[in-house]
Amino acid sequence: MTLLLGVDNGGTRVKLLLAREVGGRFEHVRTDDAPTPRGPGAMDELAVLTRTFLAGDRADAFGITVAGILDETSGVVATSANMRWLEGLAPARELSDRLDIAGVAVQDGVATAIAEAVLGAGRGAxxxxxxxxxxxxxxxxxxxxxxxxxxxxxxxxxxxxxxxxxxxxxxxxxxxxxxxxxxxxxxxxxxxxxxxxxxxxxxxxxxxxxxxxxxxxxxxxxxxxxxxxxxxxxxxxxxxxxxxxxxxxxxxxxxxxxxxxxxxxxxxxxxxxxxxxxAQLGTWAGAWGAVVTAGHRMSGERRLERTETV
Ligand SMILES: [Zn+2]
Structure with a gap:
């Protein structure tokens, strides 16, 4: 079993989702959301929110969404029209350093598409x-x-x-x-x-x-x-x-x-x-996509045999 954290860092709200992956199936553990931390102290504040949310559970990996253009190789945010304080930062590395959990950043639209394809309306294809x-x-x-x-x-x-x-x-x-x-x-x-x-x-x-x-x-x-x-x-x-x-x-x-x-x-x-x-997953699609991306990164697999949400 792998415990995975999804952080959907949206322009107004940050959504947190803890899920467990067992044999390629994803199960919901819990969710929470809060106003998105803003400005220069945003990553510190996000780390505090996340630590409180985890409440002693040890996530094996996390995924964080980025609302903007992300350099996939470096994980650095090139531009973010609504979240300028993220520009030039590597959000996954910033949060990883603070939480001591491996993390990966994923562009928000990509996360949503992955979630819908794997767990939502495209499930099974x-x-x-x-x-x-x-x-x-x-x-x-x-x-x-x-x-x-x-x-x-x-x-x-x-x-x-x-x-x-x-x-x-x-x-x-x-x-x-x-x-x-x-x-x-x-x-x-x-x-x-x-x-x-x-x-x-x-x-x-x-x-x-x-x-x-x-x-x-x-x-x-x-x-x-x-x-x-x-x-x-x-x-x-x-x-x-x-x-x-x-x-x-x-x-x-x-x-x-x-x-x-x-x-x-x-x-x-x-x-x-x-x-x-x-599409089926609505406003939680980004967080689920972050979870799935973290799971892929953990397993090093690009392919899941069978997936399921609850
Ligand atoms: Zn055009």
Whole structure:
């Protein structure tokens, strides 16, 4: 049995999760959360929180998430827009020195994708593609419990696949999926189509569509067509066993997920359309991903035979 600690160090809350791994199965022991320690003393404060949480239990390893860009080799945070005090630090090493427990850092989106693939909606499949639909759109290809990052660390950028016509994207291209479906873009496109300056959100667009607003429905229709194209591209390129869709926009299955999945099925020709399912783990996915990453690092294995959460 291995006792593993997950530290999901988010922008506002830090979530702590203690789990035991027995024969590749993960079992929940306990959880807690607290306001995220901020500023120069953050790592000292985080160590105190963690020690209190462990309450005398001896974790064999921990994983800590990083909300930002992480140098995978050194474990140093390159940039973190919301947590500037982490920049230039190696959070896993900082916490490891204070707790005397081996640790590993993992980018938060990677942790979430690993958790969903191994313990959540992708559980049981060896080859899973996980999408996060939010303000931005990210993707991760998880094989055997590890994310395939590609030769230069840039794989999975589904948000910047060409998926439609015209829209200028933040990345400089035109017609990217993110430019048509990204959370803030949906609101902005609806406002522009109506000729108003309202800073509408994606939720505003969905609620308007529910009320029968034709412009909102047309914008969502174009966005879900773009998502369907992107899902088909994923199938053509990597043929995953399951596609998991998470992120804030996945909370609107009626107007976002279901239409896109229907269109993907209708437009598929040679593609093997796998189950396309919503993410299951919710706000604890990052902490579970940190636990799984710590477990991998402990065992030195990149593949888990069988995993289970409780
Ligand atoms: Zn783009």
């Amino acid at each position: 060896d080859d899973v593609f996980v999408l996060a639909l939010g303000t931005g759109i990210a993707g991760a290809h998880v094989v055997g419990g590890a994310v395939r990052k590609g030769a230069h660390g840039g794989a999975g950028e589904i948000g910047h696949l060409a998926a439609g016509r015209g829209e200028k994207c933040t990345c400089g291209q035109s017609g990217c999926l993110e430019s048509l479906l990204g959370g803030t873009r949906l609101g902005a496109r609806w406002d522009r189509a109506r000729g108003v300056d309202a800073s509408s959100t994606a939720l505003d667009v969905v609620l308007a569509a529910e009320r029968g607003d034709g412009t909102a429905r047309a914008i969502l229709d174009e966005a879900t067509t773009a998502l369907a194209h992107s899902l088909l591209s994923v199938m053509a390129m990597i043929d995953p066993g399951v596609i998991v869709i998470g992120g804030g926009l996945s909370n609107s299955p009626t107007w976002i997920i279901d239409p896109a999945v229907d269109k993907a099925h209708r437009q598929a020709t040679f593609h093997a359309v796998p189950p396309i399912v919503r």
